Amino acid sequence: MATLLSILFFPKKGRSTSSGSAVLYTRITYKGKRAEFSTSRKIDLQVWNSKSGKARGTSEEARSVNRFLETIRASLYEVHDRLLREDRPISATAIKDIYLGKEEKQYMLLEIFQDHNDQMKSLIGKGFTKGTLQRYNACKQHIEDYLAFRGKGKDIPVVDVDHKFITGFDHYLRSEKDCAHNTAQKYIVNFKKIIRIAHANQWIQKDPFFHWKGSWKSSEREFLTDLELQEMAEKDFDIPRLELVRDIFLFCCYTGLAFADVKKLSSEDIVINISGKKWIKTKRQKTKSLSSIPLLELPEAILQKYADHPHVTSGKGVLPVLTNQKSNSYLKEIADVCGIKKNLTTHLARHTFATTVTLSKGVPIESVGKMLGHRSLKTTQIYAKVLDEKVGRDMEILQQQNKVVEGMK
Known part of the structure; x- marks a missing residue:
């Protein structure tokens, strides 16, 4: 099976380069789509082999250029492999941006949750009550405990929250935390607000709650005679x-x-x-x-x-x-x-x-x-x-x- 990823190096002459040299560029091709970037390294065109995509000969300059290009190649393949392991979207542009340090900020679930709670705390008495804040703090703590229960570490990217995560959290609240049905639903609704914030800010492309529908059980409320x-x-x-x-x-x-x-x-x-x-x-x-x-x-x-x-x-x-x-x-x-x-x-x-x-x-x-x-x-x-x-x-x-x-x- 043909590889989906290919990496090619080639010289590109610019207006500021001399007639006998050119700046080397890297071309990443993934599933037929390309992305290019400059290596910021010049090479004498007389020692460049266009067929092999590297410098010819055994001179110190040729060996130095080839080592430099192989380092870039290895780093790009490492980025590709990491995206595969993390089950993240792969494209030539994504590989290039990550390599160049231009990777899009990864928003973490509990960080977003904490920012929300901090903002709510500053608005106590101005639209929010201490009781509401306590419920959101409790919900955040339950999610922390759920991540530890699943062995997912202290936090996860918000893009990793899917329908399976939501239903798993619901089951965890009722089984491990011994929450009543309606109590668990209230925590899920609190969690839903955080995800909707992420979706509104375009930190995630899809709303994992789209297919989730909560259900409430009627409860008999006590009173005095x-x-x-x-x-x-x-x-x-x-x-x-x-x-x-x-x-x-x-x-x-x-x-x-x-x-x-x-x-x-x-x-x-x-x-x-x-x-x-x-x-x-x-x-x-x-x-x-x-x-x-x-x-x-x-x-x-x-x-x-x-x-x-x-x-x-x-x-x-x-x-x-x-x-x-x-x-x-x-x-x-x-x-x-x-x-x-x-x-x-x-x-x-x-x-x-x-x-x-x-x-x-x-x-x-x-x-x-x-x-x-x-x-x-x-x-x-x-x-x-x-x-x-x-x-x-x-x-x-x-x-x-x-x-x-x-x-x-």
Whole structure:
């Protein structure tokens, strides 16, 4: 089989060269296509053998020129072999550029990922939250671990990411990292954003996610019942930190505010409408959408309870909220004390507001969505749970209507 690569040396006279000498050029031919470059070395045309493509004779000049040309030839073949080993596109121009040090910059996956995360870090509070950054940092760490798991070293060129890599990473997250299905999908979506950045910048020619389609499994979200809320509200705590975390949790249950939004809540966010009723009007930290919430009796009492707290009087917020990590930790203790078997978290309060406090009491889902600060009704429906007690009440109404119909017969 004929070789696909050939390397030829030839003299080319230029305007600045003397009549008896010429500059030697290298011609690379691969699959019939050529690329040429100057060796920047001159040779006396009388000692050049055009048939053999090298200097004739055994003079010192001839031996020096031939050694020089063989070094170039060997280097070019080495470049060709490296491209073969790395399964990269091969062309005469690519071989020439790599040899001359003009190789196109190779963008590395984790370097791109880190640059993205660094930019996101500088924009915390300006469109991004710490929680979002934490997820991207976690995703980057998972990819590092996956590369080590596959024995691929510390980083790979982004051009090496293909559909097989994506599906392999998905399987690794669920099998080795023990991620739930939806959690793994979220990490893949984070990873997809990084690849789309590379594609938009033309660092890769094809989008490996083109044939990938994520799937989400619906999950049952926990919430507290009226009895559990009453048990928690009436419980006396001897430990001040548990009482504080309980109060903040109940405030979230009866306002629907996310933990981050309660933490930043200020006196300016509490307004009085024309009817003299207090409302919370605040922009959500996550989406910047407006939440409009009537202030119920219990959350208003909690605000009054902490009105003289040093954190509040110093103007840092209307409630002395602890960190999310500490709050979640203390909520586990509160659950044990109250005999609640559910996994209490700060976000479970938001589910409780959407289900137990509002929807189950007949509040229209459109109104619930406005209070939660949702832009789409579909988002509200994720939280919406129709409780058995409401189904029972609705069926009782239906039964009464049926009795009326039967009495008219």
